[in-house]
Amino acid sequence: MPLILLSASWVAGIYLGARFNLPLFLLLAGLAPLPLLLLLKKYRKPIIISSLSLIILFTAAWYAYQSLNIIDADDLRYYNDRGTVEVRGMVARDPEISDRSTHLYFSPAEIRTDGEWQPAEGNALLFVPRTSTYRYGDQLRVTGELDTPPQLNDFDYQGYLAHQGIYSTMLYPDIEIEARGAGFKPLALIYELRANLAQTLARVLPEPQASLAQGILLGIRENIPQSVKDDFIRTGTVHLLAISGLHLGIVAGIMLSLGIWLLGRRHYLYIWLAMATIWLYALLTGMHPPVVRGAIMASLFLTAELLGRQRSAIAALAFAAAVMVGISPYILGDAAFQLSFLAMAGLVFLFPAFRSLGRRLINKFIGEEGATVTAANITSDSLSITMAAT
Numbered sequence: 001m002p003l004i005l006l007s008a009s010w011v012a013g014i015y016l017g018a019r020f021n022l023p024l025f026l027l028l029a030g031l032a033p034l035p036l037l038l039l040l041k042k043y044r045k046p047i048i049i050s051s052l053s054l055i056i057l058f059t060a061a062w063y064a065y066q067s068l069n070i071i072d073a074d075d076l077r078y079y080n081d082r083g084t085v086e087v088r089g090m091v092a093r094d095p096e097i098s099d100r101s102t103h104l105y106f107s108p109a110e111i112r113t114d115g116e117w118q119p120a121e122g123n124a125l126l127f128v129p130r131t132s133t134y135r136y137g138d139q140l141r142v143t144g145e146l147d148t149p150p151q152l153n154d155f156d157y158q159g160y161l162a163h164q165g166i167y168s169t170m171l172y173p174d175i176e177i178e179a180r181g182a183g184f185k186p187l188a189l190i191y192e193l194r195a196n197l198a199q200t201l202a203r204v205l206p207e208p209q210a211s212l213a214q215g216i217l218l219g220i221r222e223n224i225p226q227s228v229k230d231d232f233i234r235t236g237t238v239h240l241l242a243i244s245g246l247h248l249g250i251v252a253g254i255m256l257s258l259g260i261w262l263l264g265r266r267h268y269l270y271i272w273l274a275m276a277t278i279w280l281y282a283l284l285t286g287m288h289p290p291v292v293r294g295a296i297m298a299s300l301f302l303t304a305e306l307l308g309r310q311r312s313a314i315a316a317l318a319f320a321a322a323v324m325v326g327i328s329p330y331i332l333g334d335a336a337f338q339l340s341f342l343a344m345a346g347l348v349f350l351f352p353a354f355r356s357l358g359r360r361l362i363n364k365f366i367g368e369e370g371a372t373v374t375a376a377n378i379t380s381d382s383l384s385i386t387m388a389a390t
Helices: 002-017 024-031 041-069 157-162 185-204 209-218 226-234 245-263 266-284 289-307 313-327 329-333 335-349 351-365 371-389
Strands: 084-091 101-113 116-119 124-129 139-145 168-171 174-179
Touching (some): 002 041, 002 329, 041 329, 185 209, 185 266, 266 289, 313 335
Parallel strands (some): 124 168
Antiparallel strands (some): 084 101, 084 139, 101 124, 139 174
């Protein structure tokens, strides 16, 4: 329960800070419940948790407002729509290839103003020709115009990028590669492994099976033909193309079983093996919000197993949300983040009730034993999962 309350306070604080500039002195409100410790010693734990919750709430609000709304000369957004600029930085993610261009997630280090280089922070999305060969870890010197992302008809493109921490775009700039391989070496190896696996799938499978396998297994959906995507949209099954917690659950289950079979339960090596594999797969598939949520929840469950503590899906869900919005406050407005957590919350809170109702109806009208009852229970449980998650 304390973990749930503290996590909820952090998420609520991030939400408030994204909308209001709350003064930092409100942190002192967290001290207000403490005098009650002298009078109500019996309720010591709830009083301390209340105090911590208030402190965390207002700390998160201040942090979110500073992260999302304060723009100074060190922020890349400061130079949006001000003409041509020169920026040095690094390609911070694996490039994404679309139908007409390649998108580079660019993390700046310096920007040149008035003939002098000064530190810069933030993120920009660079649009470069589709045939470009840039990769993660390339240090670039970029010259072009930083633009505020536009509003595209009914699509809030600016908000879409903002939820990924991107507030600037640059269309087809002049680029000079100053160095290669400057990124985090293990992450570079993971991206290289991802590219090799994608190429292997493309060699051994025909189309469109190869591109579908790349999307479902590796999170690379750029190569899926538009006609195939349209077919999935028309049939209401496009969610099958997205990497989700389900994939992580399958990976975790396989690695736990394999680890116990190979290593036994001594020293909990099977837990460390499963946890390492989960995060490797999350990195391999692009660290999308549903995957990160699943990885954090799985890690919390495995840690509880390691420590011999009770496991709680509600606590794991709340803690995963707090960690994700703490790292990236802007993700709170991301549709993928919201839908992922709402679906999981439905499974946690609604699925048990739906399953219980379905089994009571089956027992009443069909019976309690037999193959027909088993098949009916499986069907009922599957329907309950679908209803709870949607």
